[in-house]
Amino acid sequence: MAYDLLLKGARVVDPSQDIDGIRDVGIIGGKIAAVKEGVVDAATETIDLSGKILTPGWIDIHAHLYAGSTTWGIRGDTLCLATGVTTIVDAGSAGWANFQGFVDYVIEPARTQVLGYVHISGIGLTYGPVGEMVDLSYADPERTAFAAHHWQRHCAGIKVRQGGFQVGENGVEPLRLGVQAAAWAGMPVMVHIANGVPVDQVLSLLRSGDIVTHCYQGTGDGVVDDSGAVVAEVWAARERGVLFDLGHGGGSFDYGVAISALANGFLADVISTDLHVSSWDSPIESMPETASKLLNLGVSFERVVHQSTTAAAGAIGRADELGTLRVGTVADLAAFEMLQGAFEFADVRGRRERGNRKIEPVLTVREGKVYRPEDLDEELRADRERAQWMKKVTGKDFAGLGWTPGATL
Numbered sequence: 001m002a003y004d005l006l007l008k009g010a011r012v013v014d015p016s017q018d019i020d021g022i023r024d025v026g027i028i029g030g031k032i033a034a035v036k037e038g039v040v041d042a043a044t045e046t047i048d049l050s051g052k053i054l055t056p057g058w059i060d061i062h063a064h065l066y067a068g069s070t071t072w073g074i075r076g077d078t079l080c081l082a083t084g085v086t087t088i089v090d091a092g093s094a095g096w097a098n099f100q101g102f103v104d105y106v107i108e109p110a111r112t113q114v115l116g117y118v119h120i121s122g123i124g125l126t127y128g129p130v131g132e133m134v135d136l137s138y139a140d141p142e143r144t145a146f147a148a149h150h151w152q153r154h155c156a157g158i159k160v161r162q163g164g165f166q167v168g169e170n171g172v173e174p175l176r177l178g179v180q181a182a183a184w185a186g187m188p189v190m191v192h193i194a195n196g197v198p199v200d201q202v203l204s205l206l207r208s209g210d211i212v213t214h215c216y217q218g219t220g221d222g223v224v225d226d227s228g229a230v231v232a233e234v235w236a237a238r239e240r241g242v243l244f245d246l247g248h249g250g251g252s253f254d255y256g257v258a259i260s261a262l263a264n265g266f267l268a269d270v271i272s273t274d275l276h277v278s279s280w281d282s283p284i285e286s287m288p289e290t291a292s293k294l295l296n297l298g299v300s301f302e303r304v305v306h307q308s309t310t311a312a313a314g315a316i317g318r319a320d321e322l323g324t325l326r327v328g329t330v331a332d333l334a335a336f337e338m339l340q341g342a343f344e345f346a347d348v349r350g351r352r353e354r355g356n357r358k359i360e361p362v363l364t365v366r367e368g369k370v371y372r373p374e375d376l377d378e379e380l381r382a383d384r385e386r387a388q389w390m391k392k393v394t395g396k397d398f399a400g401l402g403w404t405p406g407a408t409l
């Protein structure tokens with residue numbers, strides 16, 4: 001058999017098949033054709049990955065990618081291909097009224113596979129400075145359900161943010177409407193937790209397969225109480241099949257909470273970045289960077305791979321096709337090097353932790369095509385510059401853009 005691409009000699013870690021060992025991976029027509037030891041067949045292109053680690057392509061189930069149309073959105077396609085991410089899910093940047101634009105302008109042109117949650121707010125997360133569910137008239141479960149169904153090929157579920165800033169006086173009513181829409185569409189809800197809405201009230205509405213994002217946030221109303229113990233309702237929710245996602249972001253990965261939760265034996269089901277204009281450069285950077293933080297808190301490498309591949313695919317209802325190296329599935333893969341040394345990682349509060357290992361992206365394969373980080377620097381720089389402009393204007397950091405408010409422009 002002649003392969004289009006042969007990846008030789010890596011330590012292959014595929015939790016979906018319990019594979020952890022030296023294997024060669026052959027690819028034909030953008031699909032996985034072989035995962036075995038000592039392949040000698042011919043290949044159009046062979047890449048030696050000896051000393052490297054090869055996994056299914058990573059899946060980031062929470063990011064904000066509607067650049068140019070929302071205050072949060074970054075252009076994430078190049079960043080994904082530079083960091084081992086082959087599928088990324090936008091977490092509610094678009095609602096039913098602007099999801100068509102998200103399909104046309106973000107999903108369709110991307111080399112990475114992009115999916116999206118439809119926000120219960122009909123206009124999604126267009127305008128960050130105002131909480132999207134302070135006014136419930138923006139929420140329409142019927143239109144939301146119908147849109148999610150209409151775009152089901154691109155849609156992972158319904159998104160709701162349940163912090164005090166987002167919902168004002170409306171308590172868990174936005175979530176109730178979101179769960180109604182999700183039930184009609186036959187999809188899960190992803191709910192953002194934050195201070196201002198009691199977490200037990202949020203959890204009480206969730207069903208098996210629904211996802212709580214920001215599970216290590218430390219603003220209050222989170223998964224651990226003041227004494228650092230994981231609250232009983234969280235264990236009960238997990239028991240009935242509710243999933244917990246990391247969702248790092250600019251405000252939601254708190255070392256204190258993560259360390260307490262891990263000490264209680266509470267591990268996030270899924271790792272995600274919550275990349276957006278205010279979180280990209282600091283404190284997240286990428287999926288491998290986020291996974292490296294957990295790795296250095298004692299979570300095993302096999303586990304962080306599981307959290308970023310197999311478990312993530314399951315959370316978005318795509319375990320048959322994604323997050324696996326099963327023969328016949330799409331050839332989405334990520335190669336990494338495990339760097340050894342002295343590294344520092346930061347949480348959202350500026351707390352720094354040292355670690356001796358860092359997961360460094362080497363190459364990404366998306367539908368059989370190879371991308372290397374070093375070839376993507378220029379594209380990345382342009383994407384970052386755009387994100388920084390939006391970050392500064394959103395934060396009214398006009399001085400950073402050379403303007404003193406009040407002066408004539």
Ligand SMILES: [Zn+2]
Nearest residue numbers: 062063091274
């Ligand atoms: Zn988010």
